[in-house]
Amino acid sequence: MEPQRYSGSDLLIPPLNFGMVYPGIYRSGHPNNNNHNFMKKMKLKTILVLCIEEVSGNEQFYQDSGIQVLEFGIEGNKEPFVNMPEDVIRRALQVLLDVRYHPILIHCNKGKHRTGCLVGCLRKVQKWSLTSIFEEYRRFAGNKVRILDQQFIELFQTDQVRYDRRYKPSWLT
Amino acid sequence: MEPQRYSGSDLLIPPLNFGMVYPGIYRSGHPNNNNHNFMKKMKLKTILVLCIEEVSGNEQFYQDSGIQVLEFGIEGNKEPFVNMPEDVIRRALQVLLDVRYHPILIHCNKGKHRTGCLVGCLRKVQKWSLTSIFEEYRRFAGNKVRILDQQFIELFQTDQVRYDRRYKPSWLT
Numbered sequence: 001m002e003p004q005r006y007s008g009s010d011l012l013i014p015p016l017n018f019g020m021v022y023p024g025i026y027r028s029g030h031p032n033n034n035n036h037n038f039m040k041k042m043k044l045k046t047i048l049v050l051c052i053e054e055v056s057g058n059e060q061f062y063q064d065s066g067i068q069v070l071e072f073g074i075e076g077n078k079e080p081f082v083n084m085p086e087d088v089i090r091r092a093l094q095v096l097l098d099v100r101y102h103p104i105l106i107h108c109n110k111g112k113h114r115t116g117c118l119v120g121c122l123r124k125v126q127k128w129s130l131t132s133i134f135e136e137y138r139r140f141a142g143n144k145v146r147i148l149d150q151q152f153i154e155l156f157q158t159d160q161v162r163y164d165r166r167y168k169p170s171w172l173t
Numbered sequence: 174m175e176p177q178r179y180s181g182s183d184l185l186i187p188p189l190n191f192g193m194v195y196p197g198i199y200r201s202g203h204p205n206n207n208n209h210n211f212m213k214k215m216k217l218k219t220i221l222v223l224c225i226e227e228v229s230g231n232e233q234f235y236q237d238s239g240i241q242v243l244e245f246g247i248e249g250n251k252e253p254f255v256n257m258p259e260d261v262i263r264r265a266l267q268v269l270l271d272v273r274y275h276p277i278l279i280h281c282n283k284g285k286h287r288t289g290c291l292v293g294c295l296r297k298v299q300k301w302s303l304t305s306i307f308e309e310y311r312r313f314a315g316n317k318v319r320i321l322d323q324q325f326i327e328l329f330q331t332d333q334v335r336y337d338r339r340y341k342p343s344w345l346t
Contacts, residue, residue, distance in 0.1 A: 006331050011302045018305070019312075020193035041344065129184045132191070139192075139312050158179050171214065 012038040017111030017140055021119055022126075024102030024169060027140070029111035036061050039105075046101040048092060050074055050108040050115060070095060076113040077148035084114070084152055089121050090161050096122055097163040097172060112141045113149055120153035125161055126172065130154060185211040190284030190313055194292055195299075197275030197342060200313070202284035209234050212278075219274040221265060223247055223281040223288060243268060249286040250321035257287070257325055262294050263334055269295055270336040270345060285314045286322055293326035298334055299345065303327060 015038070016029035030051065031039060036058075044067050049056075052073035062069055072092045074084050095101050096118075108114035116137045123133040133153060138145050188211075189202035203224065204212060209231075217240050222229075225246035235242055245265045247257050268274050269291075281287035289310045296306045306326060311318050 006297060006300065010300060012300050012305075013302045014305050017308070017312075019309075020195065022193065023196060041346065124179060127179065127183060127185050129186045132185075132187050135190070136192075139190075139315075142312075173214065 026105045046104040048106045098167045199278045219277040221279045271340045
């Protein structure tokens with residue numbers, strides 16, 4: 001291996017709050033120009049956007065890179081009366097559970113609440129215990145944990161999630 | 174898809190502080206009996222242990238599952254004079270950067286400090302910016318962030334890391 005420089009312009013900057021969810025699925029906050037080199041290396045096929053707000057600025061990059069953008073715009077849970085729509089989460093899960101869309105990146109603005117809820121519901125489909133799901137949710141939410149989000153995940157009914165078994169990820173049983 | 178039950182004994186429990194690092198590489202705190210079903214589904218080939226302490230209790234499970242255990246026992250960084258040995262980290266990286274060991278799980282006791290340092294050094298090899306590396310380190314360390322760990326990562330020399338290019342992961346360039 002040749003000596004490696006660690007400096008300046010060749011550094012890679014993942015999007016804010018970036019993490020892997022499971023093979024083929026990634027999560028983060030809203031990407032910006034600084035993240036494009038990193039995202040190129042990820043060889044993404046799909047971006048699943050949970051924002052309603054108009055904040056992109058990545059359209060040209062996505063187009064040039066042949067990345068398909070799927071919009072599932074929702075508002076986050078807010079006390080006392082804003083609740084995330086379960087049917088949108090179910091449709092988003094249908095995409096996540098289809099390898100034809102992988103590698104896929106889920107993002108909202110901060111990668112904490114809406115992304116955290118969707119990932120939490122995915123973990124329920126994977127049959128993770130609630131303690132483990134909440135531990136992960138809190139890790140990404142930091143000091144912005146929302147009890148309503150955890151309640152949303154707890155009450156989410158996995159038996160109404162539909163997906164095409166022919167294209168399900170190998171890690172789903 | 175058949176209706177899915179979400180209850181009781183069929184729930185999966187990932188090890189404490191579990192996360193994916195990058196395709197083929199996982200991290201966590203120390204696994205125990207509760208995690209064996211989850212770990213079976215991960216189809217792990219290798220466990221990279223950073224503990225010195227005798228705390229396992231998983232030997233039988235690893236043996237029955239054909240999982241190879243590689244021990245790189247080190248002490249974590251502690252003020253003022255305990256410093257993690259760089260050469261052990263370099264040898265551990267050589268394993269992480271060899272797909273013949275994948276899927277591989279790195280763990281220490283809590284999955285915060287020693288694991289956080291090794292993952293941080295891996296991120297430097299991947300050329301992540303320090304800001305991004307520290308964001309990830311802090312996410313897993315929670316309120317137990319150690320400045321010495323961050324200093325260790327910052328000063329770590331990636332040009333002395335050696336690995337076999339024939340077996341490097343496809344995501345490493």
